[in-house]
Amino acid sequence: MELKYNLSFSSTVKEERSSAIPPILKLCTALRFLAEGSYQKCSGNDFNLGLAQPTVSVVLKEVLDVVEERICPQWIKARMTNDEMNLSKIHFYQKTRFPGVIGCIDGTHVQIIAPKKNLQHLYLNRKGYYSLNVMIVCDFKMNVRFVDSRYSSANHDSFVYNLSEYKEMLNELDENTFILGDPGYPLEKHLMTPF
Structure with missing residues (x-):
């Protein structure tokens, strides 16, 4: 019983950590990276973003996965009417x-x-x-x-x-x-x- 409690507590802590960066900041980070066409270090060191390069990597993957899953199917359609x-x-x-x-x-x-x-x-x-x-x-x-x-x-x-x-x-x-x-x-x- 105690082990189960600890596992649920650790997963709650993990969820809180993964959402520590507000979604708007994640989006801004990804857009900055895509606009620059540059590497992640510049995006992470930006004064307004202030994220470490490894964090930018995680944020980019997360945002681009959402874009691919939700936005691309709405806008990129190979089949034409x-x-x-x-x-x-x-x-x-x-x-x-x-x-x-x-x-x-x-x-x-x-x-x-x-x-x-x-x-x-x-x-x-x-x-x-x-x-x-x-x-x-x-x-x-x-x-x-x-x-x-x-x-x-x-x-x-x-x-x-x-x-x-x-x-x-x-x-x-x-x-x-x-x-x-x-x-x-x-x-x-x-x-x-x-x-």
Whole structure:
């Protein structure tokens, strides 16, 4: 009985510690880090935030998990309604005279801290820094419709595309519906690349 009491007490103390940083400060810390595009030390040492670098790491993980779980599903939707596709096709046609286009795809390198020594070769890109090769699809409003950030920079854009869920979604589209990509992507039924 006493052991049970001590366990419940320690879990209560743990809960109090984890919530010692107010949610607004956690959000500000994460936003500061994302706005700077920098490392955590600058965000933690900020006069208004005053958090240690290890605390910033914990806060970032917590806030980004919430963003991924609750906000991303509301705003990043790969599947388009028929109305959205038709609006996109009209817009692309008016701007470029290219029929049937609903979006564009490209890869970008997102810089990361050098990984462990035995993995560094996988993340060192052709530009000389460590990164992830992130595939992004957007519509005519520049709204992000799909993101795949699972792969290291040693992987080619076509590799990331071929293993993505988005490729499967494209195969479900009607005839004469396309996305545009650069020469890093394969020419396919629903993916148009330059000739």
